[in-house]
Amino acid sequence: xxxxxxxxxxxxxxxxxxxxxxxxxxxxxxxxxxxxxxxxxxxxxxxxxxxxxxxxxxxxxxxxxxxxxx
Numbered sequence: 001x002x003x004x005x006x007x008x009x010x011x012x013x014x015x016x017x018x019x020x021x022x023x024x025x026x027x028x029x030x031x032x033x034x035x036x037x038x039x040x041x042x043x044x045x046x047x048x049x050x051x052x053x054x055x056x057x058x059x060x061x062x063x064x065x066x067x068x069x070x
Contacts, residue, residue, distance in 0.1 A: 022064040025057040 011019075032054055038044040046054075 018064050021060055025060040025064075028057045029054060029061075 009015075032050055035044075035046045035050055035054075039046055
């Protein structure tokens with residue numbers, strides 16, 4: 001008998017690209033979190049290019065990440 005719960009979706013090239021982009025966006029936020037902490041701790045301003053890139057990373061994550069489990 002086939003165990004249907006073990007089946008996995010075949011990943012398309014787009015799925016693989018999305019997975020890579022999602023990982024890169026999450027990694028970028030982790031790498032630049034210290035800017036946000038510095039802003040909170042001693043009001044050190046975040047450079048505008050970092051702000052823009054962090055915003056883009058958050059948008060990417062919100063578009064590509066699966067919704068949280070309920």
